[in-house]
Amino acid sequence: MDYKDYYSILGVSKDAESSDIQKAYRKLARKFHPDVNSSPEAEEKFKEINEAHEVLKDSEKRAKYDRFGSAWKQSQSTGAPPPGFEDIFSTFSSGGGQRTSGYSGFGGQEFSSFFDMLFGSGFGAGGGGDPRVTWSAQGPMGATAKGADHEATISLGLEEAASGGEREISLTDPTTGLRRTLRVKIPRGIRPGQRIRLSGQGGLGGDGHTRGDLYLSVEILPDSRFQLEGNDLHTTLPITPWEAALGGQAQIRTLAGDLTVKIPPGSSSGRKIRLRGKGYPKTTGDAGDLLAEIRIQVPERLSDEEKELFEELSRVSKFETKH
Secondary structure, rough: OOOOOOOHOOOOOOOOOOOHHHHHHHHHHHHHHOOOOOHHHHHHHHHHHHHHHHHHOOOHHHHHHHHHHHHHOOOOOOOOOOOOOOOOOOOOOEEEEEEEOOOOOOOOOOOOHHHHHOOOOOOOOOOOOOOOOOOOOOOOHHOOOOOOOOOEEEEEEEEEHHOOEEEEEEOOOOOHHHHHHHEEEEEEOOOOOOEEEOOOOOOOOOOOOOOOOEEEEEEEOOOOOOOEEEOOOEEEEEEEHHHHHHOEEEEEEEOOOEEEEEOOOOOOOEEEEEEOOOOEEEEOOOOOOOOEEEOOOOOOOHHHHHHHHHHHHHHHHOOOOOO
C-alpha cells in the first residue's frame, strides 16, 4: 500500500492550524458526501477525506503520523516503531513519502510501504483511527470502520411525550454541515433524560456508508397546566368561595380532557383532590395519579347585590381564621 499523504488529500500544508484543517475538511466533505454526490469517484474520495480528517484533527494521532507515516497506528501502544527497527529508520524524519537514507535492503522503499509489507496492507486502515471501530470476520484486510455516534436533544411537549407517536425532525450533520430530515418514533410515556436511538443515522464510516447511531436525548418542555413529578401530575383547581363552603362540582383538566369532580363542603385552598390513574403514563401501561390543588378565587369586582350579601355574611358568620 502506497503512502497516503493526508495533508495533500485535504489540500493543506504540514504546518496547517487545526482550524484550517477543519475548514478544508468541511468544504471537501460537502462536495464529495455520498448524500449529495453519487459518483463512484466521489465515494472513494469521501472515504479518503474522512480518513485524513480523523487523523489530522487529533493532535496526538497527527504527531504520530508525522513521525511514522502510514505506520502511525502501530506506534499507538508503544509510541515507537516495532522493536529492532529504531536504528534502521533513525534517519526517517517527518515525511511520509521520504525514502530511508540509512537502509537500502528493501530497494529504497518508503517507510510506510515497508511496515505495510511487514504487518499486512490492511494494517492502519479502518477509518482513520476512530475508537468505535468494529472489525469484520475477515480480519484487517476486510475491516470496516463504523461511523461515529452522534447525540442531539429533542424537545417535546408534555402531551406529545405522554401520548407518543411519530415526529419529523430536521438537524444539521455536525461533520459536513448538511441538513437532514428524519422521522422519529416517540415511545408513549417517555421520560426526561431518556434517549431515543436511531440506528444508522450517525456519522459516516470510513467506507463512506457504514453509519454510526444517532441518540436523541429527551427534554420535556414546561407546561402551564401541569407539573410532572415522577409519574404523577400536579395541577390547580380554582373554585368560588361558595363552592368551597357549600361543596359542589367542578371541571378539572387532565391529559385526556376535562372531567367533573366533586368538591367536598368546607374545602380550603391547598386541599388536594387525587384522581388515580389520570397522571403520566408508565412504561407498564398504566399511569400515575393526578393531584389537583384547590385554590379559592374571589371576584375582583362585586356588584351592589354581591357586596350587600357578603356584608350580611360577615355580620352573621361566627367563623374566624386560624393562624
